[in-house]
Amino acid sequence: MNLLIARPMTAEVEARARAEFDVEIRANTAVLSQDEMVRALQDYDVVMPTLGDAFGAEIFSRVPAPRCKLLANFGVGFNHIDVATAAAHGVQVSNTPGAVTDATADIALTLILMSARRAAEGERLVRSGNWPGWHPTQMLGQHVTGKKLGIIGMGRIGEAIARRCHFGFGMQVAYIARSDKNPGFAATRMPDLMQMAAEVDFLVVSVPGGAETRHLVDETVLAVMQPTAHLINIARGEVVQQEALIAALQDQRIGGAGLDVYEFEPEVPQALCDLNNVTLLPHLGTATDEVRSAMGHMALDNVAAFAAGKALLNPV
Numbered sequence: 312m313n314l315l316i317a318r319p320m321t322a323e324v325e326a327r328a329r330a331e332f333d334v335e336i337r338a339n340t341a342v343l344s345q346d347e348m349v350r351a352l353q354d355y356d357v358v359m360p361t362l363g364d365a366f367g368a369e370i371f372s373r374v375p376a377p378r379c380k381l382l383a384n385f386g387v388g389f390n391h392i393d394v395a396t397a398a399a400h401g402v403q404v405s406n407t408p409g410a411v412t413d414a415t416a417d418i419a420l421t422l423i424l425m426s427a428r429r430a431a432e433g434e435r436l437v438r439s440g441n442w443p444g445w446h447p448t449q450m451l452g453q454h455v456t457g458k459k460l461g462i463i464g465m466g467r468i469g470e471a472i473a474r475r476c477h478f479g480f481g482m483q484v485a486y487i488a489r490s491d492k493n494p495g496f497a498a499t500r501m502p503d504l505m506q507m508a509a510e511v512d513f514l515v516v517s518v519p520g521g522a523e524t525r526h527l528v529d530e531t532v533l534a535v536m537q538p539t540a541h542l543i544n545i546a547r548g549e550v551v552q553q554e555a556l557i558a559a560l561q562d563q564r565i566g567g568a569g570l571d572v573y574e575f576e577p578e579v580p581q582a583l584c585d586l587n588n589v590t591l592l593p594h595l596g597t598a599t600d601e602v603r604s605a606m607g608h609m610a611l612d613n614v615a616a617f618a619a620g621k622a623l624l625n626p627v
Contacts, residue, residue, distance in 0.1 A: 321604045357380070364392075374400075380617070388519060404627050415471075416468055420472070456481055459482065459512050461507040461515065484496070485510070486500055486501065508540075538563070
């Protein structure tokens with residue numbers, strides 16, 4: 312059995328992969344091209360793809376009988392893989408849940424604080440050499456402690472964000488989800504997104520990507536947010552209607568935004584880059600050595616289970 316890993320991994324993960332499998336580790340950090348995805352399905356028993364490697368119906372139509380029988384996705388999100396079409400072609404799919412929870416929640420807190428306290432704008436001011444020095448009304452931001460937090464999607468990551476905000480900053484927590492949650496602290500399930508968006512100081516997006524959640528946060532949601540409220544997206548870029556968000560920020564109809572993901576990633580519109588009331592991060596959600604290694608090991612654990620003829624640990 313041979314394995315293709317679509318991106319360079321941490322040294323720890325690459326060493327394990329080479330020790331346990333007949334592996335090719337692609338050196339290129341860009342997403343797989345369509346031709347590369349076709350070759351991957353044709354030439355390898357298992358492929359470890361990741362974000363942006365769009366194994367959709369078009370790719371599978373070019374490989375009606377793939378040699379590959381497992382896409383061991385590196386990442387919890389798998390909206391770039393057409394799971395139903397893969398299954399129809401005899402290809403299983405796994406992912407890496409759990410390993411990403413705390414690191415992604417930490418980035419959400421980073422963005423909440425940076426957006427509220429204008430940290431990115433302030434850092435740029437210092438680097439520019441134009442900082443005039445401290446004065447009582449310079450770069451006044453917003454308090455975080457005691458404010459109201461709204462979580463769109465109260466899964467593992469949403470709950471971890473809520474826990475940090477509740478216990479760390481005394482924030483009131485509201486959420487929308489398909490069912491009631493019992494996180495072990497006070498949290499109010501709201502009847503709908505529009506009502507929650509209108510009431511909270513920080514609206515955090517924490518739902519999977521895909522057709523069901525595309526543009527869930529659109530111009531109508533942004534329109535009901537308070538003029539001092541901040542939107543934070545650590546989920547998938549397409550969940551937020553990017554054009555509508557840019558307009559809201561340009562018109563200062565909301566207080567600010569903190570983004571780790573983008574609708575057409577890695578493309579980031581110049582209009583966003585030109586704004587001071589938005590914090591922009593390069594998809595750092597899981598970017599720690601420990602977490603990326605844990606993700607890699609989880610993906611390889613699924614590969615090992617598949618190779619041994621056992622059930623996948625994390626099927627999707």
